[in-house]
Amino acid sequence: MDSQRLQEFFDSVALIIGEPNVSRHSSSGGLEGPSGSTAYGDPFASPMSHEPSGAVRPKSVDEVREIVRLANQYVIPLWTVSRGKNLGYGGSAPVVKGTVVLDLHRMNTIVEINEEYGYAIVEPGVSFFDLYEEIQRRGLKLWPSVPAIGWGSVLGNTTERGFGYTPLGDHAQAQCGMEVVLPNGELLRTGMGAMEGSQLFALYKGPIWVQFSYLKSIYHSSLGSRIDSDIILVPLLGIVTKIGIQMIPAPEAYATVEVDVPQESDLVALVSILSDLMRRSVILNSPSIANIFRIALTSRVASVQGKVQGYMKPHSYVPYDVLEEIRVEQKWGFWRAYFSLYSQVELLPGLLQTTRRAFNAIPGATMKWREFPGTPGESITTATIKEEEIPHSGIPTLAPLAILNSRQKPGSHIDYSPLFPPSGRELYEWYLKAKQRTVDAKFDFFADFHVFPRHVIGIELIIYTDEEAESVDQLMRHVIHDAAEMGYTAYRTHLDYMDEVASHFNFNGGALKQFTTKLKEFLDPRGILSPGKSGIWPSGRSSVNSKP
Ligand code: ADP
Incomplete structure (x- = not known):
């Protein structure tokens, strides 16, 4: 980036939105991140630098329009964020180092x-x-x-x-x-x-x-x-x-449900039953599935924490025989699905019965629920429900941030989110491979799978420390590659892997990418909006490593 041109751009923007709303450096001006810093960029360690050269914070649509016109005039690339909290996928960082962040958090009506x-x-x-x-x-x-x-x-x-x-x-x-x-x-x-x-x-x-x-x-x-x-x-x-x-x-009646299944291989039946119940509109929200590591890590049972904590440090993971001991002792499942039922008063008992019957097909499955039977004609208030571990009733929480520092402070996490058909078989096959890769790299496999009627998202969340940034990068590259070899890829990815994941969409010589690139060239001929986002580049550039 030509620094004189950049300063002229900042000067011109400051005339419109005021100097206090311009950050001429990335070190401050954003909303507070997990460690309390207001710096722009990825709050988590990564081998590639995505440091922006600053940020501008408009307050109105007209100001945004003016800034975009100036960005075209000075040919300054912009990376749009709303609140910049995209944790695990890059925070407020752009793909290309030096891009200016267009931070819209002041537009909050x-x-x-x-x-x-x-x-x-x-x-x-x-x-x-x-x-x-x-x-x-x-x-x-x-x-x-x-x-x-x-x-x-x-x-x-x-x-x-x-x-x-x-x-x-x-x-x-x-x-x-x-x-x-x-x-x-x-x-x-x-x-x-x-x-x-x-x-x-x-x-x-x-x-x-x-x-x-x-x-x-x-x-x-x-x-x-x-x-x-x-x-x-x-x-x-x-x-x-x-x-x-x-x-x-707000529904009249509500029940929030947890289903535990004992065996690792029960994942297949669990996913296929959940997705079938969704296709039949019995379950309406997307169930999430945790594995035993995640259940143990997030439990408040002191003896479990005692066993797990000793392993929670860099280059170490909780061995599966320890997790199995915990599982048997606590009578937990290897997998736990969380979902809720939302209905009218008369329907809830029937939905609970149908759901219970469906999981009887898995030997050893248990189903627990918290029920709010409700009153005809009235709505359940969230004040009655209070905060939930998973916010099925829409009560926002920050509680999961606590897991970030479970390995050592400051901790980071990164997510890989491949998509699978909803039978559970394909997810299980990929999971076994990814789990082995994770153990080999000395990390814990933290499952956050999400079931939908016609697909499953197999989110693997990896918690790591700064000194493990290189190894986590290698692990990510392995799991991304393994999934692609099996014919699967992600719907969303961290900045470091956008080019690679985009390259998986390669039908007919990458016709889709050619089409989006043409649209981009037509609408954004100077390539000022989010270059490199999702692997799409302005003309003349094909990846983060190629020159503009
Ligand atoms: P959140 O704070 O909800 O996590 P971010 O503000 O970090 O969301 O945005 C996540 C991503 O979504 C950004 O990196 C950007 O690619 C895209 N994005 C965010 N806000 C906008 C917007 N207003 N217009 C276009 N794209 C946006």
Whole structure:
């Protein structure tokens, strides 16, 4: 990056948004990360440097548009983040060192919450905590979906295809209506929100008039085209400044369920039963599956912690015979699935019965649940439920951050998220290989698998310390390669592996990549938006190692 050009860009941006909202260095200005630092970049150690050269923090859509025009003028690449909390995938760091972070966390208005139709319209800086707290403050009967850690951005998580735990937990699917600044600074609204008149109606709600539905978060398409999650969600082609996100109504009755199965090989039956119950709409939210290491690590049982802690240090892992001892002693499963049932009062006993019957097919399976039978015509309040280990009722939490430092402080984690068919067989085959690779590299396998009706995401989360950054990188490369050899790959990846994972989408000479590259060249001819994101580069460049 030409440093004079960069300073001129910062000077021009400062005239629009004020010098305090410009970071001319990456060392401060962002939201606080896990270690309390406000530096921009990946909060976790990685062998490649992704340090940005600074950041700019606009407050309005017009300011974003101005900044994009200036970035084109000075040819300064921008990396958009909403709150920059993308932990395990790179935080607020860009792929290319020196890129300027376009940090949208100051744009934090909740534009609308519609209780009747179950959606909210939010700006990028709105966190899952903000949305939840506003719903509680207004006393609305809605359960927003939140991911495991609630401090991230609703919008950022959705653009990154993240998920949470209610029946509308697949955020890219629950997203409806979007406002986008294009790489040339033009402003676009998608779906029915593209109709100017749809801005005009307002709805009387209590003491204030609420501007209503100008993004129309109730239908995905416009005439003949659906341009949002399929195209614009790719942060390469636009900067999203508002989204509509749908939420479930608070249910009348609720039960949160844990199913334990004893044998390692029971994973196959567990996944296939869960996905079948989802295809039949018995289970509506995506069940997550933990393995014995994770169950032991996150348990509050002192004797278990005593056994595990001695192994929790760099270049060490908890041996599987120790985990088996714990499992037998505590009468835990090798695997534990977590999901919930959401229904009307009359249906809940039937859903519980059906679910129990389904798991009887696995010898030794046990099912425990916490039941909120409810009252006809009333909704369960989250105040009754209180915080949950997994936020199935949409109560945001930061509790899982504690596992970061379980090996040594400061700790990091990285995630690998390959997709499989939902039979459980393919996941199990891959898991055995990945587990062996993990043991060989002296790390613990932390499973966070997510079941959907027609796919499973086999998330392996690796906790590591700074001194283990090189070995974790080698391990990641092995597991990514193994999965690709078996015909599987990831839907999302850490910055270090974007080129590699993108290279797996190679049908017909990489036709998909050629198509997205053409779109990028057309919409962003100067290549200023998120170069390298998901392995897509401006023309003339094909990977992080090639010259611009
Ligand atoms: P979170 O704080 O929810 O973890 P981030 O702000 O870190 O989310 O964003 C995650 C990723 O999503 C970013 O690296 C970027 O690629 C993409 N992204 C985030 N916000 C936007 C946005 N407003 N427009 C386009 N892409 C975005």
